[in-house]
Amino acid sequence: YVGDIFGSALAAEGIFAFAVESGFLGILLFGWNRVGPKVHFFATLMVFLGSMFSAVWIVVANSWQQTPAGYHIVGHGMEVRAEITDFWAMVFNPSSVDRLTHTWLGAFLAGSFLVLSVNAYYIRKNKYLEIAKPTFKIALTVALISSLCQLISGHSSADGVAKNQPAKLAAMEGHYDTSAAADMYLFGWVDNKKQTTTGLAIPGGLSFLVHQDFKAPITGLNAFKPEDRPSQVNAVFQFYHIMITIGMILIGLTVYASWLWWKGKLFEKKWLMMIFVWSVLLPQIGNQVGWFTAEMGRQPWVVYGLLRTSDGLSKNVKAEQVMFSLILFTLVYTTLLILFLYLLNKKIKHGPVDYNTKDPIDESSKRDNPILEHDGQH
Structure with a gap:
């Protein structure tokens, strides 16, 4: 059904991005003292750029599943399929830029917190301080900028979901009845049978998040047929809120550490270094539950509004x-x-x-x- 769409995007990923990554990765791994430092650094940059470029095409393909664009449907019965009519409309579909930005920033957070974790371990052990301390500061700068930018990116993504996938947004917040002044939950529990959500909420917060108006109406799950909306509402709700919680923890941690750096007391807090050692897990978990939210929230569709998951099964x-x-x-x-x-x-x-x-x-x-x-x- 989507072979023409996915084929174009993933072929571009394989030809351009993966070839660059795999070729220069060999120089990166085995080129120490075999090529000059400038060539080795160039190879390192090319692996980085190849990875970022690889993400472009993978996220474009997945974003097309969320918000299809630049296509038409051809064929009949079992031969029906989607074909590209506008390649750039397919690439720049309504959700691709937001989702790619969100993915890139998630990768920067995962990488920077790995560096923070390793160097915090060295600092606690009082080892390799001439390398560990400056490297920690560089990684902290990247983590601080990435976490703050991720907050902006997340808000933009939520706006896009509200516009293009309102059923997903309603599931993310456990919102069943269309109403004005919709609450935004900090945490809670969704009972899908009773169609109720209990927890700590900000009154009108969801309305303000989407429309910048505390009294604006938000479409609820009951506005959609049961077969056209996510069935695992509580799972989508929990994964989404875990992602948000982790994002706020990362912001708080990097802002606090940056403040200590400014005060000249960054490396005096051994307990903080221990937190950074284990903080490497947070971006990994956050990235995973973010993808769970995106994919489970898209259900019951393989391609939103076009192909159901139940119809995508191969006989x-x-x-x-x-x-x-x-x-x-x-x-x-x-x-x-x-x-x-x-x-x-x-x-x-x-x-x-x-x-x-x-x-x-x-x-x-x-x-x-x-x-x-x-x-x-x-």
């Missing part, structure tokens, strides 16, 4: 085959995650290497090969 693939694939993918990626965490932890504890005097690949080879190590002594 040629058995349930057992799907289950086997899911189990296999879960096992493979769980294994890779465990291996990644083990190697990352080992690398962090080993500490930074002086790449001006040592080649990490050659040093590792010598340690693993006693003949090479013996030759190196001569």
